[in-house]
Amino acid sequence: MAYQLFYWNGIQGRGEFVRLALEEAGADYVDVVRHEQPGMGTDAMLEILDHGLNSTTAFAPPFLKDGDILVSHVANILFYLSPKLGLVPSGDKLRYTANGLQLTITDFVSEVHDTHHPISTGLYYEDQKAEAKARSTAFIDERIPKYLGYFERALQQNPSGSRHIVGSELSYVDLSLFQVIEGLCYAFPNAMKGYQDRYAALADLHTAVRERPRIAAYLASPRRLAFNEDGIFRYYSELDAGN
Template identity: 60%
Template structure:
């Protein structure tokens, strides 16, 4: 079965966490909105699926995953569904639940990163809320990045199987998502993130190790990996980096 990933075709966004899991596992999938319209792709296909009146369980927003008759929305829920199927959720129920908890914490930080450049409203331009963004970003840099990455550092240090992975001794989607989180922070807040990573060496090591995995490395070098840009979650506004 080929999975169908539905997400915006020009940004990494929240869909990238799902895409990394599919790529790392070597799973067959179609990035529907990035397919040519003539092949049933494009943003129009994404919009049609969102507005499908025959779907009794509509997705609120992308990303969502289609697997046969099953449609799963929300990044963490998609990964909760995919994790065991792709061998990326640890071993057993306890590992699976812990992996999900880690993903939810990453989702919290992703939302806070987004709100640094849109602290008042997602519907307004950054330039219309720049003063509020400067204040929000200062707190994010000085308080929230150290708190979140410091917690992940402790998780790695306390893993009974060693500090190479967040869960057990094998790759999980939580490792992949932490990799993406760090990559986004390094893009948006390069100075602040470098300072925190100097104090969280296990997090920095995990990020480097994940990026060296063959399938992940090949994906990162391919055109399938969209560059970070100022339409996505992680945006580089130098003034927000202090």
Template identity: 90%
Template sequence: MAYQLYYWNGIQGRGEFVRLALEEAGADYVDVVRHEQPGMGPDAMLEILDHGLNPTTAFAPPFLKDGDVLVSHVANILFYLSPKLGLAPSNEALRYVANGLQLTITDLVCEVHDTHHPISIGLYYEDQKAEAKARSVGFIDERIPKYLGYFERTLHQNPGGSQHIVGSQLSYVDLSLFQVIEGLCYAFPNAMKGYQDRYHALADLHAVVRERPRIAAYLASPRRLAFSEDGIFRHYPELDAGN
């Protein structure tokens, strides 16, 4: 039975972290909201959000349905999926390390979102531009170096080798870091210019993931939606460094 991934249509968003794992594994999955088959489409997602699925429900997408199991939140979904997809460290203790790294990525993604919505998610970006500019300055000057520096150090300190963030084989966290670099380069191209010289291991990891056959095929396919100003990573030139 195919995995069912539920996420908003038309944007990469947080659902993209799950898609990358499913695509790399060659897993059989359905992006439910994008399909117009009976029982699918936006109404199928809203039905679960509104009425739940015994014995649990989800507050917001993304969430994943595997038979009768419903799993919500990106890090939780990936923690559940990764052993099934062959994207988890074989050592059980390292699986918790991987989960901690993924949760740190979750924190980073939240901070990226807050650069363009620093006051309220209920307001348009245009209603909070001055505050967004102030938030972005701090994010670029302080938070990007803090996060990327942490991941760079973790790569170098990995006993399994700096080719991967945890263990000696590709994991879902490597795929998520690829998406983080992709998103930051889209949203803040000036701030990220020359990042390869500052974060060699991260840049190498990004390049290796991009060239993996299934990932390369996915990136070239219509399934990979483009970044846009409706998603998490948004490019507003006035929020980038030097503007």
């Protein structure tokens, strides 16, 4: 039975971290909300959000349905899927290391979101532009170097000596870091200019993921939604460095 992924239509958002893992593994999955057949679409997602599934609830998408199992939250979904998809090293030590890295990515993505919605998600960006500018300036100056510096060190300190961040083979964390770099380059092109020189290991990882056959095919397909100003990574020129 195909995995069923539930996430808002029209945006990459947090759902993209799960999509990349499913695509790399060549897994059989359905992006439920993007289909309007009976039992699919937004109504199917709202039904689960309102009423749960087999006594299991989810606060918000993304969530994944695997038979009668419902798993929510990106890091938790990837922790569940990765052994099934062959995208995590074997053994508890490295599996928990990967989960810790993914949870740090979760924190980072939350801070990305807050650059354009620093006061409230209930307000439009236009209602908090001055605060967004202040938040973005601090994010660019302090938080991007903090997080990317950490991931760069983790890559360099991987005892396997590979270009991957945990273990010697590709993991879901590598895929998520690829998405983070893609999103930052879209949202903050000036701030990210020349990042390859500052974070050479991350840049190498980004290139390696992009060149993987299934990922390359996915990125060139209509399944890969474009970045836009409704998702987490948004480009507002006034929030970028030097503007």
